[in-house]
Amino acid sequence: MTEISxxxxxxxxxxxxxxxxxLTPASQRPPSVTRQVLRRPASLVAGGFxxxxxxxxxxxxWLAPYDPNAQHLADKLAGPSGAHPLGTxxxxxxxxxxxxxxxxxxxxxxxxxxxxxxxxxxxxxLWAAFRGGAVDAVTxxxxxxxxxxxxxxxxxxxxxxxxxxxxxxxxxxxxxxxxGLFRIVRGATLSVVEEEFVDSARSVGASTPRILGVxxxxxxxxxxxxxVSLLMGLSLILEAGMSxxxxxxxxxxxxxxxxxxxxxxxxxxxxMAVLPAGVAMVLTVLAFNTMxxxxxxxxxxxxxx
Amino acid sequence: xxxxxxxxxxxxxxxxxxxxSLLTFFLxxxxxxxxxxxxxxxxxxxxxxxxxxxxxxxxxxxxxQYGDWLYGATHGDLGVSLFSGQPVADSISTAAPxxxxxxxxxxxIAVAVGVSAGAVAGLNxxxxxxxxxxxxxxxxxxxxxxxxAMVLISILTISNPWLxxxxxxxxxxxxxxxxxxxxxxxxxxxxxxxxxxxxxTRGCVADVLDRPYIVAARARGASGFWLxxxxxxxxxxxxxxxxxxxxxxxxxxxxxxxxxxxxxPGLGTLATSAVLESDYPMIQAYVLLCAVVIVLVNLLxxxxxxxxxxxxxxx
Numbered sequence: 046m047t048e049i050s051x052x053x054x055x056x057x058x059x060x061x062x063x064x065x066x067x068l069t070p071a072s073q074r075p076p077s078v079t080r081q082v083l084r085r086p087a088s089l090v091a092g093g094f095x096x097x098x099x100x101x102x103x104x105x106x107w108l109a110p111y112d113p114n115a116q117h118l119a120d121k122l123a124g125p126s127g128a129h130p131l132g133t134x135x136x137x138x139x140x141x142x143x144x145x146x147x148x149x150x151x152x153x154x155x156x157x158x159x160x161x162x163x164x165x166x167x168x169x170x171l172w173a174a175f176r177g178g179a180v181d182a183v184t185x186x187x188x189x190x191x192x193x194x195x196x197x198x199x200x201x202x203x204x205x206x207x208x209x210x211x212x213x214x215x216x217x218x219x220x221x222x223x224x225g226l227f228r229i230v231r232g233a234t235l236s237v238v239e240e241e242f243v244d245s246a247r248s249v250g251a252s253t254p255r256i257l258g259v260x261x262x263x264x265x266x267x268x269x270x271x272x273v274s275l276l277m278g279l280s281l282i283l284e285a286g287m288s289x290x291x292x293x294x295x296x297x298x299x300x301x302x303x304x305x306x307x308x309x310x311x312x313x314x315x316x317m318a319v320l321p322a323g324v325a326m327v328l329t330v331l332a333f334n335t336m337x338x339x340x341x342x343x344x345x346x347x348x349x350x
Numbered sequence: 351x352x353x354x355x356x357x358x359x360x361x362x363x364x365x366x367x368x369x370x371s372l373l374t375f376f377l378x379x380x381x382x383x384x385x386x387x388x389x390x391x392x393x394x395x396x397x398x399x400x401x402x403x404x405x406x407x408x409x410x411x412x413x414x415q416y417g418d419w420l421y422g423a424t425h426g427d428l429g430v431s432l433f434s435g436q437p438v439a440d441s442i443s444t445a446a447p448x449x450x451x452x453x454x455x456x457x458x459i460a461v462a463v464g465v466s467a468g469a470v471a472g473l474n475x476x477x478x479x480x481x482x483x484x485x486x487x488x489x490x491x492x493x494x495x496x497x498x499a500m501v502l503i504s505i506l507t508i509s510n511p512w513l514x515x516x517x518x519x520x521x522x523x524x525x526x527x528x529x530x531x532x533x534x535x536x537x538x539x540x541x542x543x544x545x546x547x548x549x550x551t552r553g554c555v556a557d558v559l560d561r562p563y564i565v566a567a568r569a570r571g572a573s574g575f576w577l578x579x580x581x582x583x584x585x586x587x588x589x590x591x592x593x594x595x596x597x598x599x600x601x602x603x604x605x606x607x608x609x610x611x612x613x614x615p616g617l618g619t620l621a622t623s624a625v626l627e628s629d630y631p632m633i634q635a636y637v638l639l640c641a642v643v644i645v646l647v648n649l650l651x652x653x654x655x656x657x658x659x660x661x662x663x664x665x
Contacts (some may be wrong), residue, residue, distance in 0.1 A: 189362075190369040193641045193648075195603030198621075200635050205625040206380045249552040282494040286607040289496060296534050309500055309611060322495040330492035 056092035078267070081343035088339035091332035093338075098329060102148035113299050122315045131321050134304070135311045143299040144321055150288075150300035151281060151329065154215050158280040159273055161219025161224045169223075170230025171257045175238055181231075188224035196221040197283060204216070204292050211284075211300075214293035218283045222276055229272050233265035271341045278333035285326055301326050359652050363645045370641040371423070375416050380633035388432045423638060429631035433624070438635045441620060446639075448518040449609065449616035451528065452535045453601045459540030460547055460597060465590060467581065468551025469545070473555055483548060496607035499538035503611070504548035506534060516613025531607025535612040539604050543597045550593045561585075589656050595651035599644050604635065 082088050101108060117137035131140035163313050173184040189200060196218070203217035237243065238261065246256050287293035288302025289309070296303050304322040313316060386403040403409050407418055422428065422575070428438035464487075471483040506513045513534060519527035558564065559582060567581050606618030617636060624632035 186365065186369060189366050190373060193366050193370055194637065195599045195640060195644070197603030197606055198637060201606065201621055201625055202374075202377055202633060205628065205630070205633050206377060206382070208382065209626070278492065285494060286496055289607055290610055292622070292625060302380045305497060305500065312500065312504060313508060316508045319497065319500045320503060323494075323501065326494060326497065327489070327492050328360045329491060330494075334488070334492055 046298040048248040050321070072246040078340065078343045082336070082339045084126040085339050087335050091335035091339075094328060094332045095336070098148050098152050101145050102152045105146045105149060109139075109145045110310075111139035113143045113146040114138060116299050122318070123310060124315075124317070132315070132318065134307055135314075140304075140318070140321055144325060147304060147322065147325075149291075150211065150294055150298070153285070153328075154211065154284040154293075154300075155277040155280045155333075157215040158219035158222065158284070159276045161216050162274060162276060163273070165220070165223035166226030167230050167262075168257075170227040171217070171234050171261060171265075172253075173227070174231045174234035175253065175257060175261070185231075186216075186226070188227050191221075191224040192228075194221075196279070197286065200283060200287065201203050203285065209295075211288070211294045211298075214284060214287040215280070218280050218287070221283075222280065226269075226272060226276070229268060230265060233268045234261055236260050237264045267340075267344045271337050271344070274333050274337035274340065278330035280350065281326065281330055281333070355651075363649050366645055369643065370645075371420055371638060372416070374634050374637045374641070375419055377637070378630040379412070379493075381628050381630040381633065383628045385432050387662045388628070389435070412466045419634075423635075428635040428638075431624075431629055431632050433627045433629045434634070436659065438631050441632065442617070442635055445615060445617045445620045447520060448532070449605055449618060451518075451521070452532045452539065452609070452614060452616065453598070455536035455606055456531055456540035456543065456605075457598060458599050459536060460601075461542035461594060462544075463541070464544035464547025465551050468548035468590075469555050469578075469586070471548065471552040471588070472555025472559070473578065473582070475559075480552075484552065487545040487548040487552075489551070490542055491543075493542055494607075495538045495542050495604045496611050498541060499535055499608050499611040502534045502538055518614050518616070518629075531613070535605070535614055538608050538611075539601055542543060542604070543601060546597060547590070547593055551590050553585065554589045555582055558582050558585045566613070584658065588655060591651055591654045591658065594645050598647050602640055602643065 083092075105113075115138060117133070119137065120129075120133055121135055121137040122133060123137075126132070128305040129139050129141065129146065134140055134143070169184055173181045191260060194202070200214065200217040200220035203220055204214055207217065208211035234257075243256060243260055246260050251260075284293055285300070285305065286303035288300050289306045291306070294300040294303050296307070304331070305319065308318040308322065351603060384399075385405060386399045386408060389402050389406075390399045400409075407415055419429070426439055428442065430436070431438050431441060434441070467483050468488070469478040471487075474480045502620070513530050517531060519531050521528045564577070564581055567577055570582070605616065608614075608620060609616045609618040620632065621636040623629075624636065
């Protein structure tokens with residue numbers, strides 16, 4: 046819970062601690078934080094799990110035992126067996142194969158949404174903090190306005206305009222997250238633009254994009270990375286929710302959201318079928334959060350030093 | 351909170367409300383499909399469509415339409431659903447009680463479970479109780495509410511016939527039926543929020559325990575329940591209130607999918623079908639309502655600070 050701040054009140058919390066780490070010069074930071082993150086067993090496991098999902102997504106055609114859309118109506122809604130370790134769904138499709146193929150959606154969807162949020166939130170946040178004045182006031186009010194809507198409601202409204210599809214749902218989620226990211230970037234930038242190296246860059250005549258891109262951005266990369274990893278997990282849940290409602294991925298494409306939908310529709314016949322996709326989702330979000338926490342702790346330790 | 355500060359907060363909230371109304375209105379107008387054609391139905395003549403268009407005021411300048419809509423919205427007239435032809439305000443007022451029941455019960459669960467678990471963890475830092483609570487809250491944050499609802503239905507309804515599976519009974523039907531229908535969605539929503547709250551409360555309590563005034567109070571001989579209640583919880587409450595306010599916004603978003611799972615005929619269900627049917631007056635009304643609620647909750651959060659912390663009353 047760090048991505049959104051209430052419109053009128055500052056929230057003490059992880060974001061604040063993270064931005065304290067932003068003051069360290071960029072040249073000293075990256076290797077040490079990476080090493081600190083990788084030293085923790087929890088983040089190693091989490092990182093390994095995410096890597097595994099990426100491998101499953103890429104190599105799905107070779108790893109999945111069955112065609113994810115091949116129907117065998119004779120053994121529909123079967124429980125786990127040797128032939129189908131996770132059972133079959135209402136069309137007799139192999140759940141394990143569908144789970145593996147679903148990694149493709151689940152691993153790409155968060156990247157699309159968080160990418161969209163970054164493309165909008167990061168440059169605007171940098172610019173608003175750097176220019177201040179009217180630019181800051183206007184963008185700030187727009188962010189306040191968008192933040193007065195819960196992310197899911199905002200995404201729903203945007204999907205209503207764009208039409209339901211996976212890409213649209215992901216773009217909508219990204220748009221919904223951009224004001225929160227904007228806030229974080231703006232806050233972090235504000236503490237960096239007062240630094241001497243920004244002044245000296247300005248005095249030798251560096252252009253605004255150059256100052257922001259070369260001198261400021263590397264120094265706010267830390268809180269940004271924390272936020273991005275948390276948003277990854279959140280957008281995974283949002284994507285699944287949208288797909289569950291039929292506003293994201295459509296059947297028969299396998300995604301954890303659509304699989305939960307079909308498990309839900311057949312819950313009375315197969316109550317345990319809600320487990321595979323749900324557990325996979327929880328573990329993935331947990332992995333993203335663990336990475337975020339590890340990065341934040343590593344940065345927090347540096348800030349306190 | 352002085353009067354001047356309060357007035358400034360209210361004005362800021364009004365500005366955000368105005369911007370939200372603009373955003374909502376124009377977003378609604380960008381929804382694909384011609385409303386007049388949708389209302390006229392298939393095979394309607396051009397004259398019929400034109401007639402509906404002018405009766406809806408769609409042939410007038412867009413800013414005039416916005417003014418009309420805003421005037422109507424502030425007077426309880428939110429237009430007519432393109433799908434059912436019913437006034438949107440009627441559908442909203444029918445759908446609001448279920449959503450409100452579920453969200454408020456979820457919030458009660460979240461605060462009761464989250465704050466107490468977080469406080470216990472914070473007061474027992476590093477001990478096994480803290481480890482257990484922190485571990486559980488870490489997992490709880492990662493659990494999507496709508497999946498938890500499905501798991502709860504599997505356990506509490508399908509495997510054991512303890513609770514009704516779906517639907518909603520109004521409070522007027524009795525507190526028992528009402529509660530038995532909203533407990534699963536409220537638990538599903540509330541427990542994830544509780545996990546989040548527990549984390550923050552733990553952090554806040556741990557933070558307060560480090561402060562010099564706690565050390566001073568301990569030096570004066572204060573201990574146990576009195577110290578915790580008077581010094582620790584009261585000071586930790588301020589950041590916790592912020593998170594409670596934020597969680598309410600979360601709940602309002604999360605309730606949409608949970609309603610679909612639990613068959614609650616609430617605002618989320620209304621909004622989902624409105625999105626699928628491109629029913630823009632309904633979408634506009636829903637988004638506007640959510641924004642009004644969130645802005646009001648933020649305002650309340652500000653007032654709550656002043657009540658909890660006398661220092662802020664003067665500020």
